[in-house]
Amino acid sequence: MRYTRFYLYGFGLVCANSMAAMFLSLYLKSQTVGESGIGGLLSVYHLVMPVVIFIFGLLSDRVSCRRLVMLGSFISIIFCATMPHLRSIPLMAMEVALDGIGLTLSLISVSVLFLKVAPESGRGAPISIFVAAQNVGYAIGCATASLLIRQFSFPISIIFHAALPIHILNFIVASGLPDAPVSTFPIIKYFQDMNKFPVFCLALITFSLGMHWGTEKFSLVRIMTTQMKSSGIEMALFFIVIGATMAVFTRLAGHLMDKRRGFAAYLVFGMMLSGGMHFLTNWTRTFMPFLIVRTIHTCGDGFVTFAVPMLVSLAFASERLGGNYGFNRTINSIGAALGSALSGFLAARYNLGTPFLATGIFAMATAAAIWLTRRHLPAN
Numbered sequence: 272m273r274y275t276r277f278y279l280y281g282f283g284l285v286c287a288n289s290m291a292a293m294f295l296s297l298y299l300k301s302q303t304v305g306e307s308g309i310g311g312l313l314s315v316y317h318l319v320m321p322v323v324i325f326i327f328g329l330l331s332d333r334v335s336c337r338r339l340v341m342l343g344s345f346i347s348i349i350f351c352a353t354m355p356h357l358r359s360i361p362l363m364a365m366e367v368a369l370d371g372i373g374l375t376l377s378l379i380s381v382s383v384l385f386l387k388v389a390p391e392s393g394r395g396a397p398i399s400i401f402v403a404a405q406n407v408g409y410a411i412g413c414a415t416a417s418l419l420i421r422q423f424s425f426p427i428s429i430i431f432h433a434a435l436p437i438h439i440l441n442f443i444v445a446s447g448l449p450d451a452p453v454s455t456f457p458i459i460k461y462f463q464d465m466n467k468f469p470v471f472c473l474a475l476i477t478f479s480l481g482m483h484w485g486t487e488k489f490s491l492v493r494i495m496t497t498q499m500k501s502s503g504i505e506m507a508l509f510f511i512v513i514g515a516t517m518a519v520f521t522r523l524a525g526h527l528m529d530k531r532r533g534f535a536a537y538l539v540f541g542m543m544l545s546g547g548m549h550f551l552t553n554w555t556r557t558f559m560p561f562l563i564v565r566t567i568h569t570c571g572d573g574f575v576t577f578a579v580p581m582l583v584s585l586a587f588a589s590e591r592l593g594g595n596y597g598f599n600r601t602i603n604s605i606g607a608a609l610g611s612a613l614s615g616f617l618a619a620r621y622n623l624g625t626p627f628l629a630t631g632i633f634a635m636a637t638a639a640a641i642w643l644t645r646r647h648l649p650a651n
Contacts, residue, residue: 274397277385280340280444281401282408284377287437289412290430291351291370292316294420297492298427304360310615313489315364318608319371336384337450343377344442346370351435355428375600377441383596386584387451394584399525402577403518410514413492414507421496422503470598472641472648473582477599478606479542479637480575483549485610486626494623495561505558512562513569520573528581535645539638541574546634553624553631582648 295316299309350370357363389397412434419425419433495501495509520541527537548568555561583596614626641648 274385274389274401276444276448277381277401278404280381280441280448281385282404283437283441283444284344284374284381284408285405286408286412286415287347287351287434287441288374289409290416290434290437291354292374292488293413294416294427294430294492295367296489297420297496298430299363300493301427302358302363304363306619307615308360310489310612310618312360312364312367313485313611313615314608316367316371316608316611318604319368319375333453335450335453336380336387337445337448339380340377340384340445340448341442343373343375343380344438344445346373346376347438348435348442349373351431351438355431375604377445379597379600381445381448382580384448384451386580386596388449389584395525395528395581398581398584399522399528399577402580403521406514406517406521406573406576408514409517410511413510413514417506417510418503420503421501421506472644473579473599474602475637475640476538476542476575476582477579477603479546479634480579481603481606481608482610482613482630482633483545484603485607485612486549486614486630488607489611489614490618490623490626495558498556498623499558499561501558509558509562509565512566516566516569517573517576520570521577524574524577525581528577535642535648537574538578538648539642539645541571541578542638542641543635544568544571545575546571546631546638548631549627549634550631552627555624 296309296313299312304312346369350366350373354363354366354370357366385401386398415433416430419429420427492506495506501509524537524541545568548564548571551564552561552568555564579599580596583599610626610630613629617625617629
């Protein structure tokens with residue numbers, strides 16, 4: 272049970288963030304913000320991350336990771352307490368940027384801290400459970416918000432009120448996390464680490480993931496509420512199935528990694544499956560086909576979301592995981608910002624499903640590129 276607090280924190284962080292982030296576009300729509308404006312505000316959420324992620328990554332190597340995790344949770348508490356009271360778009364943009372900073376600081380610091388304390392051998396199992404706990408948090412957070420808004424007809428601002436106590440509990444959990452030794456070394460070491468081909472592969476994977484996450488945050492909930500007219504029960508069922516599927520396949524990926532059974536092949540298979548189903552989402556018009564396509568998509572996501580922290584832990588020295596993981600997440604956030612902005616552009620001109628088509632094609636192209644360069648990936 273050495274990592275229980277990490278699992279609890281990862282679960283709580285993603286659970287609370289899923290309530291707010293996945294339903295944020297719906298909340299903004301209720302505040303009469305237009306399609307392009309929603310895309311722009313969500314881009315602010317992601318664009319602020321590249322500005323701060325690498326810095327936070329560097330800090331997590333050089334100062335107390337635990338204190339950074341607690342600071343991130345505190346910022347998220349401020350966001351949830353104040354966002355429902357704002358009405359002007361500039362203030363909303365500032366608040367969304369604040370939330371991006373809080374989430375980034377929490378996620379980077381707790382992930383780096385976990386990777387630093389995880390064992391060198393057999394790390395696939397604890398990493399996969401850590402990621403799976405976040406997937407379960409995603410499912411429960413989204414399902415809870417779906418029921419509150421669609422089934423029980425609470426105002427959409429309930430997403431912030433429901434997430435607030437979870438962030439408070441997370442702050443308490445974070446205070447009991449172990450800490451990692453502080454490292455000091457020349458900054459040039461980071462750039463030497465990045466001058467490796469595996470870093471390019473990682474960047475390509477995380478950029479592609481960011482593109483598709485940006486699309487999901489813009490379109491997923493709104494397709495279900497506005498096009499399919501899904502009930503709260505249907506939406507809750509959807510997110511529970513999705514979260515459980517991703518948790519199972521993340522754990523399976525960890526098992527396969529520890530058994531050394533063709534990791535690169537499973538990674539590329541997961542990316543192809545994820546991208547292909549993302550592409551097909553554009554043509555789903557009713558709930559059941561949508562659920563089937565997105566569940567198969569999530570099977571692929573389980574492999575890919577596990578692969579990123581695993582590859583980071585394999586490719587870089589443990590004392591420099593923070594800066595290198597921060598760089599990787601910076602690329603991910605740039606992709607997510609572009610995905611959100613592109614989604615707003617395409618949705619305004621076509622429909623809410625079109626962004627899935629575009630980012631699905633990009634994901635499959637990325638998978639093909641990774642397969643062609645698989646010999647450069649670090650061995651487990």
